Amino acid sequence: xxxxxxxxxxxxxxxxxxxxxxxxxxxxxxxxxxxxxxxxxxxxxxxxxxxxxxxxxxxxxxxxxxxxxxxxxxxxxxxx
Numbered sequence: 001x002x003x004x005x006x007x008x009x010x011x012x013x014x015x016x017x018x019x020x021x022x023x024x025x026x027x028x029x030x031x032x033x034x035x036x037x038x039x040x041x042x043x044x045x046x047x048x049x050x051x052x053x054x055x056x057x058x059x060x061x062x063x064x065x066x067x068x069x070x071x072x073x074x075x076x077x078x079x080x
Contacts, residue, residue, distance in 0.1 A: 004068065005029075005031055005032070008030035008035070008069060009030040012035050012066075015059070015063060016028060016037075019055055019059060020044055020047040021042070021052065022041070022042040022044050023041065026076065027039045033068060033071060034070070034072075034073060035063050035072045036073050036075065037072065037074050037075065038076060039076060040077045041055075041056070041079070042079045043079075052080065056074060059072070
């Protein structure tokens with residue numbers, strides 16, 4: 001993995017972990033200008049009121065605002 005991809009992947013993972021979601025089963029991988037998010041996305045038990053669809057939109061917006069990421073592709077199973 002080129003250094004730019006590894007750095008973008010680390011940055012994306014750090015941004016996602018700031019959100020009130022369980023991303024422990026989510027794989028984050030940046031290739032070129034695309035960030036791929038695959039796996040399972042769940043609500044935190046401590047925050048059952050969180051709207052996962054809104055969180056996904058917010059995360060996409062945050063990641064696209066970062067240098068080097070132009071597109072975010074979600075290949076996830078959403079579990080409430």
